[in-house]
Amino acid sequence: MELAPETSLTRKTYPSIERRATLSFGEFAAGYVAQQRPVVVTGALARCPAVSRWNFDYLRRVSGKRIVTLKQGLTDSGVSGLGTVKSTLHDYLDRLEACASGTGSEKPPYLHDVPLLSVIADAADDLDGFPAGYFPDWYRPCWLQFAQFFLGPSRSLTPLHFDCLLTHNLFFQVSGRKRFILLTHDQLPLSYRYRWRWCAVDAENPDFSRHPLYRDALVQECTVAPGDMLYMPPGMLHHVRSLDNALSFNVDWHTRDSALRGVLALAQGMPLKNVYYNAVIALALHAGISAERILPWYRSYLNYVS
Numbered sequence: 248m249e250l251a252p253e254t255s256l257t258r259k260t261y262p263s264i265e266r267r268a269t270l271s272f273g274e275f276a277a278g279y280v281a282q283q284r285p286v287v288v289t290g291a292l293a294r295c296p297a298v299s300r301w302n303f304d305y306l307r308r309v310s311g312k313r314i315v316t317l318k319q320g321l322t323d324s325g326v327s328g329l330g331t332v333k334s335t336l337h338d339y340l341d342r343l344e345a346c347a348s349g350t351g352s353e354k355p356p357y358l359h360d361v362p363l364l365s366v367i368a369d370a371a372d373d374l375d376g377f378p379a380g381y382f383p384d385w386y387r388p389c390w391l392q393f394a395q396f397f398l399g400p401s402r403s404l405t406p407l408h409f410d411c412l413l414t415h416n417l418f419f420q421v422s423g424r425k426r427f428i429l430l431t432h433d434q435l436p437l438s439y440r441y442r443w444r445w446c447a448v449d450a451e452n453p454d455f456s457r458h459p460l461y462r463d464a465l466v467q468e469c470t471v472a473p474g475d476m477l478y479m480p481p482g483m484l485h486h487v488r489s490l491d492n493a494l495s496f497n498v499d500w501h502t503r504d505s506a507l508r509g510v511l512a513l514a515q516g517m518p519l520k521n522v523y524y525n526a527v528i529a530l531a532l533h534a535g536i537s538a539e540r541i542l543p544w545y546r547s548y549l550n551y552v553s
Contacts, residue, residue, distance in 0.1 A: 259451065264429060264469035264477075272380035275478070280415065280502070283480035285429060287469050291476035292419055294376030298474050301373065301421050301494055303340045310366055311337035317356035332356060336366065339398075343492050346400050355400045362549050363394035363496050370394075381417060381476070385531070386500050389538050393549065397495040407438060407446040407486040411521050412548075413509045414499035416479040420471040423493030429467045432482030437464040443516055450486035471495075481505045501525070503532045524548045 266287045270279075279286045292298050312335055319332045339358060345351035363370055371391055379387045386393060401423075409432060410416055428450040430438065437460040439447040448458045455462050470490070471477050479485060501509065509517070509525030517525075524545060531541040 259453075261428065261466040261468040264427075264467050266469070272378070275381055279478055280480070283431075285467070285469075285480060285483060286478050287471060288476040288478070289472075290474045291378055291381075292374075292421065292474045295374050296376075297370070297373035297421055301367070303344065306367070307337050307340055309369065311335065311340070313366060315339060315358055315366065316361060317358050319356040343398075343400050347492055354402075357397075357399040357403050359397045359399065359405075360395050360551070362392075363396040364391060365550075366396045366398075378476075381478075382498065382500055383502060385538055386498070389542070390498055390500075392538070392542055393498050393500065394496050395498070395549065397493070397497070399489055399493060401489055401491050401493075403489040403493070405485075405487045407448055407450045407484055408444050409435075409482050409484050410479075410499055411444050411518075412499060412501075412525055413481045413505065413512055413517070414501055415481055415505060416477075416483070416497055416499055418471065418477040418479065418497040419495060420473055420475045420477075421494045421496070422473050423489060423491035423495075424470055424472050425493050425495065426470045426488045426490055427468060427477060428486040429469070429479070430464055430484040431480075432484065434464045434466075434484060435482075437461050438484060443518060446484060451488065481508070501528045501532065503529070506532055 264285050264287055266289055268289050270286070270288050275286075275288075278284070314333050315336050316331050317334055317339060319330065334356075339355065342351060342355040346355050358366075367373065374391070379390055382390050407428070407430075430450075435446075439458050439461070441447055448461050450466070453461050469477065506525055506529035510522055510529050512525070513519070513522045527541060527544045530536065531538065
């Protein structure tokens with residue numbers, strides 16, 4: 248697949264997120280998780296067959312008949328007003344290829360935030376060698392159960408927001424590239440929040456006449472390429488643009504401290520259903536209940552397409 252020039256989508260540049268070619272699990276926990284510092288680990292998936300294996304032909308072969316839920320009506324500015332639609336994965340891949348070749352009549356929908364195993368049931372085989380040590384001990388035995396799948400066309404955009412449970416986020420790029428514009432959570436008062444976790448500012452092309460406070464925001468950026476991992480600490484604002492047809496997955500996860508803060512965020516306006524999911528994880532982490540036992544109470548969150 249030919250990659251589109253990144254400059255065609257980059258309207259403004261910002262200081263880059265730190266990039267590490269190697270990063271031990273202990274150094275990651277102490278230097279980034281504990282310090283709440285974002286980082287890109289290049290080639291984190293280098294040992295995993297998925298990076299070379301998960302192409303469109305492979306997805307058609309192993310999952311083409313699966314019915315997937317797509318977010319339709321997305322524009323280049325990230326606006327969507329048409330809800331979701333069902334499709335076979337095979338038909339959706341055809342639409343992505345037609346769009347990339349210029350033969351498609353409309354922008355395809357976006358497949359996102361669906362359980363990875365619901366799309367690729369045998370993903371564990373393709374992720375042999377995965378660096379699960381980046382996760383806390385509680386998540387490692389069944390981290391795949393928490394993984395969420397993303398697949399969408401070039402120029403797909405998710406506007407500036409933060410993750411709804413205030414979790415840590417490990418994001419893994421498998422094919423294509425994505426550009427992230429990032430702000431720490433303490434920049435939220437400058438970002439014109441609405442509906443709890445969304446921000447009105449166009450992070451690629453901010454209009455300072457409408458959003459003057461954003462002039463003082465401290466903004467960073469990074470581009471994740473195939474095989475890269477991006478760590479985002481709890482509450483980090485992120486604006487995400489696909490530079491190519493892009494396939495990714497991520498895992499939202501809590502520590503004891505972040506889960507408790509997620510419960511206490513009820514006082515800051517977090518929706519009650521989100522507090523519930525945080526309470527489920529907080530209870531499990533503090534009471535020593537395994538992830539496998541708690542998953543039935545958490546699975547509805549993993550199956551919700553936002």
